[in-house]
Amino acid sequence: MANSNNNDAAVQWSASSTKSLNTTGRFDSDAVSIHADAVQASLQVKVDNSGTPAANDVVDVWIKWSSDASEYDTDEHAMYLGRLDTVAANDPGEDPATRTFTLNVSGKQSFKLTSRAFQGGTRAITISAIYNEHRMA
Amino acid sequence: MTPQFLRALQAQINATPACAVHVHTNEMPKISGIEARAKDQAIADIINVGRTRPKAFEIGKGTIVEVLGLAGANAFLDIIDGDATYRHVKHLLQDGRLRVDSALVVQLVQGFVQAGVISEAGGSALLALGQEPDPVTAAEVSRAVRGPWGDEE
Numbered sequence: 330m331a332n333s334n335n336n337d338a339a340v341q342w343s344a345s346s347t348k349s350l351n352t353t354g355r356f357d358s359d360a361v362s363i364h365a366d367a368v369q370a371s372l373q374v375k376v377d378n379s380g381t382p383a384a385n386d387v388v389d390v391w392i393k394w395s396s397d398a399s400e401y402d403t404d405e406h407a408m409y410l411g412r413l414d415t416v417a418a419n420d421p422g423e424d425p426a427t428r429t430f431t432l433n434v435s436g437k438q439s440f441k442l443t444s445r446a447f448q449g450g451t452r453a454i455t456i457s458a459i460y461n462e463h464r465m466a
Numbered sequence: 467m468t469p470q471f472l473r474a475l476q477a478q479i480n481a482t483p484a485c486a487v488h489v490h491t492n493e494m495p496k497i498s499g500i501e502a503r504a505k506d507q508a509i510a511d512i513i514n515v516g517r518t519r520p521k522a523f524e525i526g527k528g529t530i531v532e533v534l535g536l537a538g539a540n541a542f543l544d545i546i547d548g549d550a551t552y553r554h555v556k557h558l559l560q561d562g563r564l565r566v567d568s569a570l571v572v573q574l575v576q577g578f579v580q581a582g583v584i585s586e587a588g589g590s591a592l593l594a595l596g597q598e599p600d601p602v603t604a605a606e607v608s609r610a611v612r613g614p615w616g617d618e619e
Contacts, residue, residue, distance in 0.1 A: 380492050381502045383612040384467075384605035417499020418506075418604055424499045451614040452492065 336364065337461035340372075340442050349379070350388065350446035351453035355404055357393065358442040358458070363434045367462035370432040372442070377425035378415040380452035386415045388454055390430075391443040398438040407443050415454065434462065467609055469616035475602060476610040478513060485509045492612050506604035506611065513607070519600035526562025529595070534588045541583050567596030 341359040342348035348356055363370070376388045391407035402408070415424040432440075446454040479485045488508040490497060497505075531539040546552045546559060555574070558564040565571060572593055579589035602610075609615070 379496070381490055381494070381496050381612060382499055383502075383608035385609070415499070416605070416608075418503040418608075422499070448614050450618070452612070 332463070332465055334461065334463045336367070336464055337459050340458040340460055347455050347457045348444075349453045349455050350376075350444060350449040353445065353447060353450050355391075355443050355445045356456075358444075360395070360398070360401075360439045360441055361460055362398065362439050363437055364462055364464055366464040366466040367434050368465050369463040370434045371429050371461050371463075372410075372432055373427060373429040373459045373461075374410075374413065374442075374444075375425055375427040375457050376413045376415060376446075377455045378452060379455060382415045382417065382424050382452070383448070384416060384418075386424075386446070386448050386452060386454065388413045388415070388444055388446050388456060390456075392432065393441040393443055394437050395439045395441075396437055401439075401441055404443070467606060467616070472606070472610045472613075472615045473617065475513070475606060476615070479509055479607070479610060482512060484512050488512075489611055502608065503604055506607040509607045509611070510602050510604050514599075514601045517600050517602070518597040520567040521596055521598035523566050523596045524563045525559070525566050525592075525595060526564070527559050528562070530559070530592070533591050533595070534584055538584045538588045542578060545578070545583060565596070566592060572596070 338361075339346040340361055342356065343359065348358070350356055372392075374390055378386055389412050390410045392410060393402040393407045395401045410430045411428065413426040413428055414422040415426055416422040417424060434440075442458055444456050479489065488505040490502060490505050527539075527543060530542055533539075534542055543559070546556050552574075555564065566575075575584075575589045575592055578584050579586050584592075
């Protein structure tokens with residue numbers, strides 16, 4: 330049985346590895362396929378404020394799972410991962426801010442990363458993410 | 467942080483010349499979070515000098531005597547007690563329930579100062595009992611300066 334944990338790839342948004350969250354709406358990434366041998370995974374999310382941050386310049390991130398690679402969790406029932414705060418006056422609060430989440434990918438075929446910048450309409454925040462699988466085969 | 471609060475704070479910052487050097491808007495080049503925090507805090511420190519809000523506070527005759535001294539209190543209370551215009555104010559003072567933060571009482575005290583019944587310092591000391599510090603934070607300043615203000619279309 331061989332293990333590997335260097336199966337990393339950048340999450341894409343319309344084939345781009347970054348996305349500007351420039352409204353207060355939610356943005357979905359392209360679907361990310363989960364390898365059949367993957368038993369656990371990590372997702373490292375980075376957010377970079379395009380302007381000088383002000384209070385509440387935060388980004389919330391969710392995962393929309395799919396069991397069949399066609400139907401995905403809906404917006405309000407997606408799995409909440411957490412919040413990244415770009416306001417240096419807060420703790421935690423950094424700009425740019427990077428945070429890694431653990432994903433239990435077993436039994437799923439794919440997912441989409443959903444993100445929302447609460448004040449993206451005033452100051453866009455650029456998001457990027459690296460997905461890495463721990464595979465056992 | 468309501469839109470009304472943020473717009474009022476923004477107007478106060480813009481009307482305070484000492485704040486100008488610290489204001490960093492969205493139209494200016496991005497600076498680090500630490501620099502932004504320092505600028506926002508500098509503005510807050512300027513704005514917070516003397517910034518107060520009304521505080522519910524009830525006073526009675528004892529407080530009047532303590533704050534104005536015997537001569538000032540006698541002058542003040544003799545009018546309240548003897549003038550029918552203030553017959554209800556008199557009872558509130560007797561019961562120790564006159565709200566010194568109310569607009570009506572503020573007017574009353576200011577009128578007594580203008581009429582020379584009590585000193586300006588005494589009037590200010592009395593009215594200060596109905597005030598408390600109303601500090602703004604650097605976070606509130608950051609939103610007042612760079613938005614969003616919550617009233618955007």
